[in-house]
Amino acid sequence: MANGNDKVLLKGNEAFAEAAIRGGLRFYFGYPITPQSEIPEFMSRELPKRGGVFLQAESELGAINMAYGAGAAGGAVFISSSSPGIALMQEGMSFLCSAEVPLVALNVSRGGPGIGGIQPGQADYFQVTRGGGNGDYKIPVFAPASIQEAIDLIYESAELAAYWRNPIMIFVDGIIGQMMEPVTLPEQRPFTETSKIRDAKPWAITGYGDDDTKKNVVKSLRMQPDDLERHVEYLFEKYRRAEKELCRVETQDIEDADIVLVAFGTVARIAREAIEILATRGIKAGLVRPISLWPFPYDVFDKIGSRTKAVISAELSMGQMIEDVRIGVGKRLPVRLINRTGGMIPTSLDLADSAEKIYKEVN
Amino acid sequence: MSTPVFTYTKGMIRTETNFCPGCTHGIAHRLITETLVEMGEIGNAIGVAPIGCSVQAHKFMNVDMCEAAHGRAPAVASGIRRVHPDKIVYTYQGDGDLASIGTAEIVHAAARGEKFSTFFINNCIYGMTGGQMAPTTLIGQRSTTSQDGRTKAQAGNPIRVSELISTLDGAVYVERVALDTPAHIRAAKKAVRRAFEIQKAGLGFTFVEFLSTCPTNWGVTPPDAMKWLAENMIPYYPLGVKREPEEVQA
Numbered sequence: 307m308a309n310g311n312d313k314v315l316l317k318g319n320e321a322f323a324e325a326a327i328r329g330g331l332r333f334y335f336g337y338p339i340t341p342q343s344e345i346p347e348f349m350s351r352e353l354p355k356r357g358g359v360f361l362q363a364e365s366e367l368g369a370i371n372m373a374y375g376a377g378a379a380g381g382a383v384f385i386s387s388s389s390p391g392i393a394l395m396q397e398g399m400s401f402l403c404s405a406e407v408p409l410v411a412l413n414v415s416r417g418g419p420g421i422g423g424i425q426p427g428q429a430d431y432f433q434v435t436r437g438g439g440n441g442d443y444k445i446p447v448f449a450p451a452s453i454q455e456a457i458d459l460i461y462e463s464a465e466l467a468a469y470w471r472n473p474i475m476i477f478v479d480g481i482i483g484q485m486m487e488p489v490t491l492p493e494q495r496p497f498t499e500t501s502k503i504r505d506a507k508p509w510a511i512t513g514y515g516d517d518d519t520k521k522n523v524v525k526s527l528r529m530q531p532d533d534l535e536r537h538v539e540y541l542f543e544k545y546r547r548a549e550k551e552l553c554r555v556e557t558q559d560i561e562d563a564d565i566v567l568v569a570f571g572t573v574a575r576i577a578r579e580a581i582e583i584l585a586t587r588g589i590k591a592g593l594v595r596p597i598s599l600w601p602f603p604y605d606v607f608d609k610i611g612s613r614t615k616a617v618i619s620a621e622l623s624m625g626q627m628i629e630d631v632r633i634g635v636g637k638r639l640p641v642r643l644i645n646r647t648g649g650m651i652p653t654s655l656d657l658a659d660s661a662e663k664i665y666k667e668v669n
Numbered sequence: 670m671s672t673p674v675f676t677y678t679k680g681m682i683r684t685e686t687n688f689c690p691g692c693t694h695g696i697a698h699r700l701i702t703e704t705l706v707e708m709g710e711i712g713n714a715i716g717v718a719p720i721g722c723s724v725q726a727h728k729f730m731n732v733d734m735c736e737a738a739h740g741r742a743p744a745v746a747s748g749i750r751r752v753h754p755d756k757i758v759y760t761y762q763g764d765g766d767l768a769s770i771g772t773a774e775i776v777h778a779a780a781r782g783e784k785f786s787t788f789f790i791n792n793c794i795y796g797m798t799g800g801q802m803a804p805t806t807l808i809g810q811r812s813t814t815s816q817d818g819r820t821k822a823q824a825g826n827p828i829r830v831s832e833l834i835s836t837l838d839g840a841v842y843v844e845r846v847a848l849d850t851p852a853h854i855r856a857a858k859k860a861v862r863r864a865f866e867i868q869k870a871g872l873g874f875t876f877v878e879f880l881s882t883c884p885t886n887w888g889v890t891p892p893d894a895m896k897w898l899a900e901n902m903i904p905y906y907p908l909g910v911k912r913e914p915e916e917v918q919a
Contacts, residue, residue, distance in 0.1 A: 333748070359751045361748075361751060363777075367741065367773070367774075368774055371738065371744035371748070372745070372748035375744065378735045378748075379715065379748065379749040379753055380752060398741075401738055511734060513715055516712055517712075518712065521732070523733070525727065525736040
C-alpha cells in the first residue's frame with residue numbers, strides 16, 4: 307500500500323486497520339460483528355505478514371481480556387467492535403482503566419437498544435462517554451467525521467494510550483466504516499521489539515529476570531477502602547489533566563449565527579450541507595463539531611454570540627449528546643434536538659427544514 | 670557446619686498468607702513456585718490469578734503477575750503469551766471462576782492449544798464469596814445456596830473439568846491430583862513440573878486440577894477436611910493423567 311503523501315481510495319474499516327498497524331499497534335484481538343467485520347478480516351490477512359499478531363477471540367469478553375493481558379505484558383494493542391460487542395467489553399474497560407493498561411479501541415457503532423440493527427447509529431454516546439463498566443473511570447473518546455480524520459486519530463491514539471496508560475476510544479458510526487474516501491496514510495511506526503518492552507514500559511509484566519526486586523503486578527483489586535479511594539483520586543488527577551490536554555472541537559461561524567448546530571461524526575457532515583441550505587433561506591447557522599466527546603468541549607459554547615436564538619443538538623439517537631450541550635449552554639439559550647434513530651439518517655434537507663422550524667419557533 | 674533441613678523457597682514472598690487454616694491454596698502456591706525455581710524459570714514466569722481467593726496469589730508468589738476479571742484468566746494469558754512467546758505463562762483459577770463464569774475462556778484456550786498452563790483449584794465450593802454452590806459442588810453437599818444439599822434435579826450433576834478439557838485436542842496434558850496426603854502432594858508437584866516442561870517444549874495447552882480443601886466453607890476442621898476430600902471428592906473426581914502427549918509418555 308502507498309506510503310507518504312500518495313492518495314489512495316480506501317474503505318473506512320480497512321483504513322482504520324491500516325492506520326492501527328502503521329501506528330505501531332502490533333497486537334489485534336477481535337470477534338466478528340457487523341458493521342466492522344472487515345477489520346478482523348483485514349487484520350487476519352495483514353498483521354501476521356507484517357510482524358504482528360492476530361487472534362480471533364471466542365467472544366468480545368475474550369477479546370477485551372486478551373487485550374488486557376497483552377497490554378499488561380507491554381504489547382501495543384488495538385481492538386474493534388460494534389455497539390453490542392462494545393457493551394460486552396465494558397467489564398474489561400473498567401479493569402484496564404483501573405490497572406492503567408493502554409489500549410486503542412474502535413467502536414463502529416450501530417443502532418440499539420438490544421441487538422438493535424446493523425445500520426449506523428450514535429446511540430452509544432452514553433456507553434462510550436459515561437463508562438458502561440462499573441466504578442469511577444474515564445476513557446477519552448474521539449469521534450472523527452471522515453476516514454482521513456479517523457486514520458489520523460487512530461495513529462495518534464497509539465501514542466496517547468501509551469502516554470496516558472489508559473484506553474482511548476475511537477467512535478465512528480457505521481457509515482464511516484462502510485464508505486470509501488481518498489486518504490493519505492501515515493508512515494509505518496516500528497513495532498516495539500519484545501526484548502525492549504521492559505525498558506519502554508517498566509511497569510509491564512514480562513518476567514523480572516534475575517532481580518526479583520523488580521517484580522511487577524498489574525491489578526485493580528483494593529480491599530481497603532482508603533487504599534481504593536486514594537487510587538481513584540490518583541486516577542482522577544490524571545483525568546483532570548486529560549480534560550485540559552485532550553479536548554478537541556471544530557467550530558464554524560458560531561460568533562454571529564442565528565442558530566448553532568452541534569453535531570459529531572457523520573451528522574456533522576450532513577449539518578455542513580444543511581447550513582448551506584439554510585443560508586439560501588436567509589438563516590445563518592453555525593456549527594460546533596466536538597471531536598473529543600470525553601472530554602466534551604463545554605467551554606466552546608461561551609463563544610456563541612448574542613445574535614444566536616437557539617442551540618440545536620443533531621444526533622442519530624433519541625438525544626444523548628444533548629445532555630452535554632445543555633451543560634455547556636447553561637440557561638443562556640434554548641437547547642433543542644433534531645434526531646433520527648434506529649439506523650435512519652436525516653438528509654441535509656431534512657436537517658435544514660427541522661432547523662428552520664425551530665428557528666421560527668424561538669425567534 | 671549445620672545442614673538446613675528445610676529452606677523457604679525463593680518462589681514465595683516471605684510473608685504470611687491470609688488463607689484460612691487447613692486451606693490447601695498455600696500448598697498449591699508453593700508447588701508451583703518451587704517448581705519454577707527448580708527449573709530456573711521463576712524470573713521468566715508470568716502468572717494470572719482471577720477473582721476468588723486465587724486473586725491474592727500475586728501477594729505470595731514471587732512472580733510477575735496480573736489479576737484478571739472473574740473467569741477471564743485464560744483469555745488474559747492468551748494475550749500475554751502472544752507478547753511473550755518465550756516466557757512461562759500460567760493461570761491459577763478456582764472452580765467458581767474456571768468451571769462456571771469462565772467456561773468459554775478455558776474451553777477455547779484449550780481448544781486453541783494455548784501454550785500456557787492452567788492450575789485449577791477444585792474445592793467444590795465458592796470460597797471468597799462465602800460458601801455458595803459451585804459447578805463442582807457434589808450431590809448432597811450443603812452450601813449457602815444449596816442448604817439442604819445439592820440435588821441433580823435442581824442443579825444438575827457436578828462438572829468433571831479435567832475429563833471435559835481432555836476431550837479437546839489442543840489440551841496435550843491434563844492431570845488431576847490431590848493435596849490431601851504427602852504422597853498425593855509429591856505426585857502433584859511432579860504434575861506441575863510436567864505441565865511446565867510440556868509448555869516449554871511448545872507442545873500445547875497443559876492443565877492440572879488440584880483437589881483442594883475449604884474447611885471454612887465446608888464447616889469442618891482442617892484434619893476432617895483432608896478426610897472429606899479423600900472420602901467424597903476422589904471417588905467422584907478420579908485422580909490421574911487424563912491426557913498426555915506422545916512425546917512425553919513414559
